Each structure stands twice: as C-alpha cells, then as structure tokens.
Amino acid sequence: MATSGRYCICEHCDFRDVVFANLSEDDIQELCNHKEEHSYRKGEIIIHQGEKISYFKYLKSGLVKVYRKTSDDDEQIITITKPFEFVSSMAIFEAEKYNFSVSALEDTVVCVVNLDYIKSLLINNGRFAIGLLTKIAGINDKIIRQCLDIRQRNLTGRVAYVLLYFAKEIYSSHLFDLPVSRKEIADYIGMSTANVIRTLSDFRNDGIIKVFGKTIEITDIGRLELLSSRG
Amino acid sequence: MATSGRYCICEHCDFRDVVFANLSEDDIQELCNHKEEHSYRKGEIIIHQGEKISYFKYLKSGLVKVYRKTSDDDEQIITITKPFEFVSSMAIFEAEKYNFSVSALEDTVVCVVNLDYIKSLLINNGRFAIGLLTKIAGINDKIIRQCLDIRQRNLTGRVAYVLLYFAKEIYSSHLFDLPVSRKEIADYIGMSTANVIRTLSDFRNDGIIKVFGKTIEITDIGRLELLSSRG
DNA sequence: CGCGGCTTTGATGTTCATCAAGTAAAGTGG
DNA sequence: CCACTTTACTTGATGAACATCAAAGCCGCG
Numbered sequence: 477m478a479t480s481g482r483y484c485i486c487e488h489c490d491f492r493d494v495v496f497a498n499l500s501e502d503d504i505q506e507l508c509n510h511k512e513e514h515s516y517r518k519g520e521i522i523i524h525q526g527e528k529i530s531y532f533k534y535l536k537s538g539l540v541k542v543y544r545k546t547s548d549d550d551e552q553i554i555t556i557t558k559p560f561e562f563v564s565s566m567a568i569f570e571a572e573k574y575n576f577s578v579s580a581l582e583d584t585v586v587c588v589v590n591l592d593y594i595k596s597l598l599i600n601n602g603r604f605a606i607g608l609l610t611k612i613a614g615i616n617d618k619i620i621r622q623c624l625d626i627r628q629r630n631l632t633g634r635v636a637y638v639l640l641y642f643a644k645e646i647y648s649s650h651l652f653d654l655p656v657s658r659k660e661i662a663d664y665i666g667m668s669t670a671n672v673i674r675t676l677s678d679f680r681n682d683g684i685i686k687v688f689g690k691t692i693e694i695t696d697i698g699r700l701e702l703l704s705s706r707g
Numbered sequence: 708m709a710t711s712g713r714y715c716i717c718e719h720c721d722f723r724d725v726v727f728a729n730l731s732e733d734d735i736q737e738l739c740n741h742k743e744e745h746s747y748r749k750g751e752i753i754i755h756q757g758e759k760i761s762y763f764k765y766l767k768s769g770l771v772k773v774y775r776k777t778s779d780d781d782e783q784i785i786t787i788t789k790p791f792e793f794v795s796s797m798a799i800f801e802a803e804k805y806n807f808s809v810s811a812l813e814d815t816v817v818c819v820v821n822l823d824y825i826k827s828l829l830i831n832n833g834r835f836a837i838g839l840l841t842k843i844a845g846i847n848d849k850i851i852r853q854c855l856d857i858r859q860r861n862l863t864g865r866v867a868y869v870l871l872y873f874a875k876e877i878y879s880s881h882l883f884d885l886p887v888s889r890k891e892i893a894d895y896i897g898m899s900t901a902n903v904i905r906t907l908s909d910f911r912n913d914g915i916i917k918v919f920g921k922t923i924e925i926t927d928i929g930r931l932e933l934l935s936s937r938g
Numbered sequence: 939c940g941c942g943g944c945t946t947t948g949a950t951g952t953t954c955a956t957c958a959a960g961t962a963a964a965g966t967g968g
Numbered sequence: 969c970c971a972c973t974t975t976a977c978t979t980g981a982t983g984a985a986c987a988t989c990a991a992a993g994c995c996g997c998g
Contacts, residue, residue: 544855546859547936552855552858552859554851554855567844567845567848568844569837569840569841569844570841570842570844570845570848571845571848575848575852595837598833598836598837598840599833599834599836599837600833601833602829602830602831602832602833602836603830605829605830605833605836605837605840606800606826606829606830606836608840609800609829609836609839609840609843610800610801611801612840612843612844612847613798613799613800613801613843613847614798614801614802616843616844616847616848616851617798617801617802617806617847619851620785620847620850620851620854621806623851623854623855623858624775624783624785624854626858627783627854627857627858627897628777628783628897630953630954631953631954657975657976657977658976658977658978659976659977666858666859667954667955668954668955668956669976669977670954670955670956670957670977670978670979671953671954671955673977673978673979674978674979677978677979689962689963689977705778861985861986862985862986888944888945889944889945889946890944890945898986898987899986899987899988900944900945901945901946901947901986901987901988901989902985902986902987904945904946904947905946905947908946908947920945920994920995
C-alpha cells in the first residue's frame with residue numbers, strides 16, 4: 477500500500493451521514509482514534525482473496541473492482557463500486573477470510589477500523605446496528621440485482637447495460653473514461669474479450685456511441701437503453 | 708394462505724439457535740406474542756413482488772423458491788432455499804416493497820413477526836443485532852456466490868451444479884424428488900427448457916444419473932462433480 | 939376417453955467462443 | 969529520445985454451444 481496515516485477529521489466526513497449518523501460526537505471521536513486511512517494507486521490490490529478479515533473497511537474516495545478467482549485461474553468481476561459502498565461489507569461478520577479480492581481502478585483512499593471496535597459499537601448502539609444492517613442489505617441487494625440483470629441479457633444487452641452503469645451510476649455523465657480494460661469488461665459480463673470489442677464497434681458503427689481509446693461518449697442513450705432492456 | 712394461528716412454543720424452536728440465541732427467556736416469550744404462523748400448500752405464493760414489507764418472515768419448515776419477473780414476463784429464479792434461511796432477509800430494512808416473489812415448492816410453514824418489533828429488539832439488544840447481521844450477510848453471500856457460480860458455467864456445468872445443489876444442500880441424499888419442473892430448472896440456471904432436458908438425458912445415457920419422472924438418483928457423483936467444476 | 943400441460947427428441951438457425959493475424963499503444967532499457 | 973518488447977486492442981474466419989421451432993409421447997385429471 478502506498479500511504480497510510482491517522483487523521484481525525486471524521487466529524488466532517490461525508491460518510492457520517494451514510495452509516496455513522498447514529499453515533500454521538502464522542503463516539504465519532506473515538507472512532508477516529510481507532511481509524512486509519514490507506515491510499516492506493518490505480519492498479520494496487522486492497523484486499524487479497526483468502527486474507528483474514530480483521531478490519532472494517534470502507535471507501536472514502538476512488539473506484540474499485542471486487543472480483544474472485546475462478547477455478548481456471550481467470551478473474552470474475554463481482555462488482556465495480558465507488559465511495560460509501562462498502563468494501564468489506566459482504567461477509568465480515570460471518571466469514572473468517574475474504575472470499576474475494578478488491579483492487580483500485582483509480583487512486584483510492586480506504587478507511588480502516590478495527591472490527592472488534594465496530595462490534596462493540598454495534599452491541600452498545602442499536603440504532604447504529606440498524607443503520608449498518610440497512611446499508612449492508614442494500615449493497616448486497618444491489619449486487620444480487622446486478623448479477624441477475626447481467627445473467628438475463630445476451631451479449632448486446634450486457635454491453636449496453638454496463639455502459640449505462642458507468643454513465644449513470646459511476647460517472648453521472650454521457651462522456652467518461654472507461655476505468656477498465658476491454659478484458660475486464662468481458663470478465664464483468666461473462667463474455668469473451670473479442671465479442672465485447674466487436675459489440676462496442678457495432679455500437680460505434682450504428683452511431684450509438686463514440687469511442688476514442690478508453691474514452692466513451694454515449695450519443696444515443698435512448699437506443700442504448702432499448703438495447704439494454706431488449707437483450 | 709391456507710392456515711394461520713398463534714402458537715407459543717418458540718422456546719423449543721430450532722430457530723432459537725440460529726438468530727434468536729441472544730434473546731432472554733422473557734424476550735422469547737414476547738416474541739411469541741408478536742408472532743404468527745402461516746401454512747402454505749405446495750404452489751401457493753408466500754410473498755408477491757411489489758408487496759409492502761411490514762413483517763419479518765422466516766421459514767419454519769418446507770421449501771421455497773425466490774424469484775422475480777423479468778421484463779419479458781418470464782420468471783428468473785434467484786434461489787431455492789429451505790428452513791432457517793430467511794425469506795425476508797434481503798431488503799427488509801432498506802426497501803419499501805419486495806422486489807421479488809416467494810412461493811412454496813413443498814408444504815411450508817412461515818413464521819411472521821411484526822417488523823417494528825424486530826427493530827425494537829435490535830435497538831435494545833446489540834448481540835441480537837450482530838447475530839442477525841451475521842446471518843443476513845451469510846445468506847446474501849451465499850446467493851451472490853451461487854449466482855456467480857452459475858454465470859461462470861456452461862449448460863452442462865450448470866445442470867450438474869444444480870443437481871449437486873439439490874443432493875447436497877437441500878436433501879442430503881443422492882436419491883431425491885425434484886421439487887421443480889424442468890422449466891423451473893431452466894429459469895434457475897438461465898438456459899432453455901429443451902436444453903435442460905437434453906442435458907439430463909445425456910447424463911442418464913452416460914450412466915451418471917437415473918431418472919424416473921421427477922425422481923433423480925445420482926449414481927456417479929464423482930463424474931457429476933467433475934462436470935460441475937469443468938463446465 | 940379426451941383434453942391440456944409437461945416432457946422428450948430431432949432439425950435448424952443464431953449466438954457466441956476461439957483461433958489467428960495484424961495494428962495500435964504503452965511500457966522498458968539503452 | 970529512440971529502438972525494442974510487451975500488452976492491449978481490433979477484425980475476420982471458423983466451429984461449438986445454445987435457442988428456437990415443431991412434432992410426438994406421456995401423464996394426470998375431469
């Protein structure tokens with residue numbers, strides 16, 4: 477990991493409203509004392525599959541991919557997610573070890589809190605517990621929905637779906653730089669790299685998108701949405 | 708729904724050990740007072756997609772399928788699950804309405820508790836909250852893993868996977884009656900009905916399984932596991 | 939019996955993966 | 969900064985995997 481350190485400015489962190497809303501000022505202060513921030517450069521691995529879970533981790537800034545190794549040593553991308561959607565949400569209280577990896581797609585800052593401390597907060601503060609439960613349930617729900625959405629679609633629909641995901645959920649813009657390679661898109665939607673590229677070319681030839689390397693501009697979002705819902 | 712009523716025998720319910728382990732005897736008694744049991748016959752719908760969420764529901768006995776309607780009015784089966792794996796786990800605290808349906812594959816008994824009462828328990832009992840959080844995270848994790856496992860495999864691998872799922876997870880036996888139609892298997896693994904049947908025939912011709920209508924006997928589990936991991 | 943739904947199998951066409959060859963881009967060492 | 973190497977991207981051709989269509993068999997139920 478690139479950098480790490482302690483900063484006690486949690487009072488002003490946007491994250492407070494997300495799950496830490498039910499903590500008192502004192503709790504926030506103590507949370508700060510139990511917290512560290514780690515910075516990762518693009519490409520660095522934040523969590524290794526198989527690593528022991530002993531911290532509660534969440535994204536402060538940046539973008540990450542969550543993925544797992546398949547039996548034939550390929551990568552299967554579970555989700556691509558941005559700040560305030562937890563990293564370590566999925567099984568921290570249940571599993572001993574991470575059964576997925578996380579790596580930074582852009583420069584990323586991760587906040588790290590000792591898991592036992594979070595547990596003590598949960599025990600002593602029921603509203604905090606409900607908040608966390610709600611947040612985790614929502615994130616998991618989104619992942620499940622995405623997985624089912626993808627499974628339902630054919631090649632064209634999947635590529636359209638993932639382009640819309642970047643445009644709407646991640647960048648809130650019709651013009652954006654892909655944070656992933658073509659191969660990673662393929663790993664994400666479960667298709668071959670060649671066919672992902674072919675589909676992007678088709679979209680380009682049909683005037684639905686413009687492509688300049690990693691830069692994508694969606695020029696006909698209506699048609700893209702139609703392709704996503706049809707396929 | 709077929710039958711409903713109140714019974715206060717929660718003290719002896721197996722479910723106590725699953726999530727209600729951290730409740731006192733008094734809490735359990737009060738839980739009983741807030742609880743109702745509903746019985747459903749095979750085929751009946753327990754939860755309708757779009758219905759408002761106002762109860763905490765869990766399976767006491769039976770077997771259910773969790774599914775959603777796709778855009779083209781088909782069914783996509785999210786998971787098939789048995790007692791003590793929650794029904795209403797996924798988004799009860801986050802969403803207003805169910806975004807999936809649940810129906811009984813076998814005669815099923817569901818316990819129903821007012822959601823507000825569960826929330827009050829969570830607020831007042833942190834250990835209970837952690838227990839519930841852990842359980843929900845585990846269930847969600849399992850659904851995500853299953854969805855990814857299926858997406859990763861081809862037709863043969865998916866059919867093998869689902870047969871092994873029934874044999875190992877649901878019935879703990881190499882000999883079992885399929886609780887679903889061929890079409891439902893297809894909806895589960897995202898393949899066409901015809902090809903599911905074809906694959907079952909292939910397995911039969913290869914001496915891997917025996918088929919008598921809905922009854923399946925796995926005669927060569929080693930080969931089936933190989934097909935599941937390869938494909 | 940006879941009807942309707944589920945199942946089975948074959949034939950056909952579409953979709954997709956794979957292989958191969960070539961081009962562009964990006965990193966590497968002098 | 970340039971030559972070299974490697975990695976990512978692109979496109980076409982081919983074959984495998986899968987969906988779809990159609991026809992026939994089976995089984996439960998009125």
